[in-house]
Amino acid sequence: DAKTTQPPSMDCAEGRAANLPCNHSTISGNEYVYWYRQIHSQGPQYIIHGLKNNETNEMASLIITEDRKSSTLILPHATLRDTAVYYCIVPPLNTGTASKLTFGTGTRLQVTL
Amino acid sequence: DAGVIQSPRHEVTEMGQEVTLRCKPISGHNSLFWYRQTMMRGLELLIYFNNNVPIDDSGMPEDRFSAKMPNASFSTLKIQPSEPRDSAVYFCASSRTDREQYFGPGTRLTVT
Numbered sequence: 760d761a762k763t764t765q766p767p768s769m770d771c772a773e774g775r776a777a778n779l780p781c782n783h784s785t786i787s788g789n790e791y792v793y794w795y796r797q798i799h800s801q802g803p804q805y806i807i808h809g810l811k812n813n814e815t816n817e818m819a820s821l822i823i824t825e826d827r828k829s830s831t832l833i834l835p836h837a838t839l840r841d842t843a844v845y846y847c848i849v850p851p852l853n854t855g856t857a858s859k860l861t862f863g864t865g866t867r868l869q870v871t872l
Numbered sequence: 873d874a875g876v877i878q879s880p881r882h883e884v885t886e887m888g889q890e891v892t893l894r895c896k897p898i899s900g901h902n903s904l905f906w907y908r909q910t911m912m913r914g915l916e917l918l919i920y921f922n923n924n925v926p927i928d929d930s931g932m933p934e935d936r937f938s939a940k941m942p943n944a945s946f947s948t949l950k951i952q953p954s955e956p957r958d959s960a961v962y963f964c965a966s967s968r969t970d971r972e973q974y975f976g977p978g979t980r981l982t983v984t
Contacts, residue, residue, distance in 0.1 A: 793972065802876075802963050802975030803915070858903065858970060859928065862915035 763847045768867040771841075777834040779866050781847030784828040790852050792823060793860070794832045796843040803846070803862070806832065837870045844868075874898075876976035878964050884982045890952040893979045896945055897966030905965040905973060906939055906949050915963075921947065922969060954983045 764782040771777040783792060794806040807814055807821045809830070814821045820833040834841055846865040850858060877896040885891055897904050905920040919929040921941045929939070936955070941947040951958055959982050965973040 797915075802965070802978050803973075805972040805974065808972060858920060858922075858967075860905075860917060860973065864914065 763849055763863060765845070765847055765863065765866045767864065768869070770869050770871060771834075771837045773838055773870050773872055774836055777837040777841065777868055777870070779832040779834075779845050779847075779868065780829065781832070782829045783847070783849050786827050786849050787852060788827075790849050792821070792827075792830050793848045793850065794819070794821065795846045795848065795860075795862075796841075797846070797865075798840075798843040806845075837868075839870050839872070842868060842870045876964055876966050876974055878962075878976040878979050880979060881977065882980045882982075884984065885954055886984055887955055888953045889983075890950065891954045891958075891981060891983075893949040893962050893964075893981070895947045895949070895964030895976060897947070897964070898974055899945070901966035901968055901974070902944065903967045903969055903973075904941060904947050905967075906947070907963040907965065907975075908960045909963065909978075910960045918949070951981075954981075956983045959983050 791808050791810050793808040795803045797803045807816055807819050809821045809823050823830045844865040844867050846862050848860050879894045903922050906918040907915055908918055909915045918931040919939045920927055924941045937951055939949045961978045961980050963975050963978045965975040967973040
């Protein structure tokens with residue numbers, strides 16, 4: 760499995776962009792990067808995923824570096840409801856692109872007023 | 873769409889009792905996953921099914937744990953006999969094959 764490294768915690772002011780980094784230097788050519796988050800007392804929630812190109816959906820944007828060794832999840836206008844633990848995951852390719860998720864410790868994002 | 877449905881939401885039982893957790897995946901999803909979350913170990917994958925067939929149960933802690941998926945719309949995770957160290961939040965998730973997973977609200981299990 761490609762190991763991911765994330766900072767343990769980050770703060771962000773409400774209304775500002777939250778930029779959450781992730782290092783995955785051992786990622787192989789066809790492995791995807793997935794982001795999930797877990798709000799307190801809820802199940803994890805899928806956010807976005809990507810392979811090489813930058814991706815954007817209604818929740819966030821994902822910027823993947825050209826060498827694919829790192830990525831950044833961007834929440835463009837963070838709100839208090841975005842306070843959660845954010846997980847960057849690279850599932851192993853041989854079991855499918857999304858089947859076997861290994862959740863690390865993630866980044867605890869605190870959005871403040 | 874109702875999302876993934878889990879029952880019960882909370883379960884309190886005594887050591888030695890049998891516990892059965894239930895999950896209804898999202899209609900049309902053919903992969904189903906069971907996870908366990910504790911403060912000490914974080915979120916761990918226990919087992920997953922594809923098209924009702926168990927694919928990987930390497931995360932199942934021991935023989936006291938068993939999981940079944942008799943049809944595409946129902947799965948159970950059974951613990952027999954239960955022990956205090958089984959206390960955790962158990963999540964069920966579903967997906968289309970090799971796609972993003974959608975998680976249920978979880979079952980909080982307390983074994984006294």
